[in-house]
Amino acid sequence: MVSEQKFGLAGSASNQHHKTIYSIGLRHQAFSDWLLKAMVSGDMQIIFPAATREYAPLVEELWKDPAIQATYNRRNELEMLPSFASYYLERAVDILRMDYEPSDLDILYAEGVTSSNGLACLDFSFPQSASDDNYDIDNQHDSLLRYQLIRVNARGLGENCKLLEMFEDVGMVIFCVALSDYDQVAVDGNGFSANKMLLSRNFFESIVTYPTFDQMDFLLILNKFDQFEEKIQHVPLSRCDWFDDFHPVTSRRLPESNRNSNSINSSPSLGQLGFHHIAVKFKRLYSSLVGKKLYVSLVKGLESTSVDAALKYAREILKWEDEKANFSLSEHSIYSTDGSSYSS
Numbered sequence: 001m002v003s004e005q006k007f008g009l010a011g012s013a014s015n016q017h018h019k020t021i022y023s024i025g026l027r028h029q030a031f032s033d034w035l036l037k038a039m040v041s042g043d044m045q046i047i048f049p050a051a052t053r054e055y056a057p058l059v060e061e062l063w064k065d066p067a068i069q070a071t072y073n074r075r076n077e078l079e080m081l082p083s084f085a086s087y088y089l090e091r092a093v094d095i096l097r098m099d100y101e102p103s104d105l106d107i108l109y110a111e112g113v114t115s116s117n118g119l120a121c122l123d124f125s126f127p128q129s130a131s132d133d134n135y136d137i138d139n140q141h142d143s144l145l146r147y148q149l150i151r152v153n154a155r156g157l158g159e160n161c162k163l164l165e166m167f168e169d170v171g172m173v174i175f176c177v178a179l180s181d182y183d184q185v186a187v188d189g190n191g192f193s194a195n196k197m198l199l200s201r202n203f204f205e206s207i208v209t210y211p212t213f214d215q216m217d218f219l220l221i222l223n224k225f226d227q228f229e230e231k232i233q234h235v236p237l238s239r240c241d242w243f244d245d246f247h248p249v250t251s252r253r254l255p256e257s258n259r260n261s262n263s264i265n266s267s268p269s270l271g272q273l274g275f276h277h278i279a280v281k282f283k284r285l286y287s288s289l290v291g292k293k294l295y296v297s298l299v300k301g302l303e304s305t306s307v308d309a310a311l312k313y314a315r316e317i318l319k320w321e322d323e324k325a326n327f328s329l330s331e332h333s334i335y336s337t338d339g340s341s342y343s344s
Contacts, residue, residue, distance in 0.1 A: 024067040031058055056096040063089040076183045076235075084109045105302065122149045124311075147315070149174075168212050171318050175204055176221045177282075179228035179275060183239040197240045204282070209289055217321060219295045219314050220282055222275060226300045229271030237274050242281060248273040 024032070062068060063086075075081050087109055088095060095106075125146050150167065167173075181196035188194045208218060237246045248270060268276070279296045286294035295317055297310040 021070045022067050024062075024065055028062050028065055028068075031055075031062060056093045059089065059092040063092065077185055109302075121151070123147070124149065147311075149311075164207075164210050164212050170216065171321075172217050172219060172314055173207065173213055174219045174221060174314060175207060176223055177204070178224045179222050179278060180224045180231055182228075182237055182243065182278075183231070183235050195240050198242060201242065201282075201285070205285070205289060208286060214290070217292075217295065217317055218286065219297060219310075219317060220279070220286075221297050221299050221310055222279060223299045223301045225271065225275060225298050226302070228274065229269065232271055232274050237277065243277060246274065246277050248277075 071078075072086065075085075094100065095102075123146055150170070152163070177197070177200045181200060184196040185193045186196045186199055188199060204220075207213065237243045275298055279298075283294045283296065286292065295313070297313050298306075299310050300306040
């Protein structure tokens with residue numbers, strides 16, 4: 001086993017030159033280099049599970065290093081660094097205890113650390129609840145229906161769009177975009193750094209225009225609204241070139257944190273205005289490409305009720321489509337096919 005003492009190196013005068021706020025001490029650097037080599041080699045047994053408790057204090061110490069914090073403050077420039085990395089790093093000692101039991105929030109965050117590059121499938125149903133009592137009796141049968149959610153990761157799809165042809169029988173396409181990506185960067189297919197929101201837009205265009213989906217409805221889920229609402233207070237939405245025309249007018253009477261978004265008398269928050277702006281951008285793009293209406297749902301990914309609401313909205317859209325077949329569309333129809341309609 002590699003002891004923590006291995007990393008107790010002393011600095012030399014030659015190593016003190018050219019230091020910046022991003023420079024870490026030799027002890028922390030030795031530990032970081034060793035950890036990276038272990039990760040690259042793929043032999044994680046060197047570290048897990050036996051040595052985890054031994055290194056927990058050193059991980060915590062490294063995380064608190066001013067150089068690491070200065071680097072983390074520029075995380076939007078680093079690809080593949082989860083926005084919730086701090087959640088685990090700040091809890092390193094507690095998480096690595098022998099008696100540690102993960103909370104629901106720990107598990108939800110962990111789902112995003114490593115995502116499958118292939119296909120993932122989930123079967124689920126909507127159980128009847130007290131809130132459904134006012135629905136039509138036919139809707140009570142929903143608790144008996146089974147839905148299948150098939151997840152396709154954009155990275156795993158790559159250039160192999162022919163994989164999409166196997167989904168010709170699906171009822172709806174749910175496209176997810178993280179609102180908080182507007183200032184993030186990632187490497188595109190050509191190896192160049194690009195804004196993640198623009199990459200999502202390009203991928204969205206390729207999916208909605210793919211022949212397999214030409215008769216299907218699309219539901220755009222704009223996720224991570226909680227992170228977005230916090231970030232937009234400090235990072236302008238115009239950081240993404242697509243949103244350089246965002247010029248919000250917000251009330252100065254109340255601070256953002258004191259506004260009640262559920263009050264009909266309150267003005268929309270900056271986050272809500274930003275969400276609306278992004279939603280309209282995607283709706284207009286979708287209408288220009290396929291001439292149809294795009295459905296949009298706002299989601300806070302770590303709130304199960306928010307996710308449930310989005311999936312129930314998808315269910316209602318599927319029902320609307322089934323019911324439209326029983327009516328002849330006319331100028332008096334309640335079902336609009338006008339692509340210029342931008343209501344969610």
